[in-house]
Amino acid sequence: MRLLRSTDLALRVLMRLAVAGDSTPTTREVAEAMDVPYTHAAKVVAELQHMGLLTARRGRGGGLGVTEDGRTASVGAVIRVFEGEGDVVDCDGGTAVSPCPLRSACRLRGALRTAQEAFFASLDPLTVEDIVASPTGPLLLGLTPKQ
Template sequence: MGAPCTRAAKADTRLRHLGVAGARRGRGGGPALTALGRRSFVGRLDRELEGDGEVVECEGDMPCPLRAACRLPGAPRAARAAFRAGLDPLTAADLVTSPTGPVLLGLTERPPP
C-alpha cells in the first residue's frame, strides 16, 4: 500500500518544484493548484512527471524474451505520443472545473480491503 502513496508524494514534490502546485494552510487547507498550475497544459505536465523514457522496457536486468522477434517496436512510444497529443490542448483548470472539481473534492481514500 505504500507504493501508491510514495508515487503521489513524489508527484506532489515534483509539481511543487515546477511551481504548479502549492498548499493552502488552515481550515479547508491542503494541496492547491497555483495560477501557473491552472494555466499549465496537461500534456506538458505528463512529460515533466513521466519523462520521455521507454513505455515498455525491452532491455535491462530481465530483458524481454520477445525483443528479437517483437512485432511492436515503436508502437508503445507512438501510443504515448498520441495520448499526450490528446492532453496537450487541456489545461489543469479544464480538468477541475464543474462538474469534476466538486466530485474530486468529495473523494476520500478508500479503506484497505
Template sequence: MRLTAFTDLSLRIVMRLAVAEGEKLTTRDVAGMVAVPYTHAAKAVARLSEMGLVEARRGRGGGLRLTETGRRASVGHIVRTLEGSGDVVGCEDSPPCPLRAGCQLRRALHQAQEAFFASLDPVTVESLVASPTGPLLSALRPPTAEATS
C-alpha cells in the same frame, strides 16, 4: 496506455488543489481526501513543487496551493513530465529483445504513446475541474480521527 499510479495520484492532487479556493490544505489532508498513504502524497507533492505546479509551505500558516502555472497547465505536459519518455515496452530489458535492431513495433508504440500525450495537450487542469467534477472534488474531506481509528 496505462498511467503509473504516481501520475494518477499527482493528477488527483492537482485537481483537488484547483478547487481549494482559500482552504488551508496540508499534504496529510490531501492524502486523506484522495485515499492514499501520506508518504505517496508527499512524494507527489514534492515532484509537483519541483515542476512549479504546486507551492508547498511549511509551518504555521503553511499548506499547499496550486500555482497559476498549475491551474493553466496542460494535462499532456504534466503526464509527459511525470511518465517520462521511456519506451512503452521493455526492448532493452535484461535480456534485451532479440528483435530490437529491426523491430517496427517499438516505433509504432512510441508514435501511439505520443498521440496519447498529444490528445491530452489541449486539456488543462482548470478544464478538468469544471462541473460536475469540481463540486465532487470540493466535497472531498480528510478522514476524521474517529474514521481512522
C-alpha cells in the same frame, strides 16, 4: 496505456487544489482525502512544487495551494514529466533480461512510440482548469476520506 500511480496522484492533487478556493490543505489532509499513504503524497507534492505548479508553506497557517501555472498546466505535459520519456516497451532488456531478438527488424517499438505520442498529444490542449470544470469541481470538494 496505464499511468503510474504517482502520475494519477499528481493529477488528482492538482485537481483537488484547483478547486480548494481559499483553503490551503496540508499534504497530510490531501493524502487522507484521497486515501493514499502520506509518503506517496509528499513525494508527488514535492515534484509538483519543483515544477512550479503548487506552493507549499510550512507551519501554522501553512498548507498547499495551486499556482496560476498549475491551473493552466497542460495535462499532457504533467503526465510526460511523471511518466518519463521512456519507451512503452523495453526492447533492450535492461539489466535483468536479454534484449528482444526481434529488435533490429521489429516495427512494434515504433508503432508503440507513435501511439504513446498521440496519447500525450491528445491531452496537451487540456489544462487543469479544463478538467475541474463543473460537474467535476463541486464533486471533488465533496469527497471525504474513507472511515
